[in-house]
Amino acid sequence: MDMVFSLSVYFVIWWTVLFAVLPLGVKSHHEAGIEVPGGGEPGSPVDPKLLKKFLTTTWISAIVFAVIWVCFTYHLVKLPQLPAPTHG
Numbered sequence: 001m002d003m004v005f006s007l008s009v010y011f012v013i014w015w016t017v018l019f020a021v022l023p024l025g026v027k028s029h030h031e032a033g034i035e036v037p038g039g040g041e042p043g044s045p046v047d048p049k050l051l052k053k054f055l056t057t058t059w060i061s062a063i064v065f066a067v068i069w070v071c072f073t074y075h076l077v078k079l080p081q082l083p084a085p086t087h088g
Contacts, residue, residue, distance in 0.1 A: 001072055009068065014061040021057050025049065 001009070029035070030042040071077045 001069060006065075006069070010061060010065045013064050013068075014057060017061045017064065018053070018057045021053050021060070022048075024053075 026045045026048060028043045029040075029046055032046050034046060036042050036044065
């Protein structure tokens, strides 16, 4: 896998994992029994801990990417070859 393809695969994995990690451990204002300041949404998170979630997303994505990289580098997964385009 060349560098541009690897970075694009990692980017897609990172965003997918981020959306899986975001709801973990979140407590809304309504669940915590806290009044929402300024008439905001009661379902908004009290403390989303975004830095922790970004770091968690990064290391999970690195592990998933490493598995994919090993599979492709050592040909553990074979993908069918696409036929060459014909210009006729």
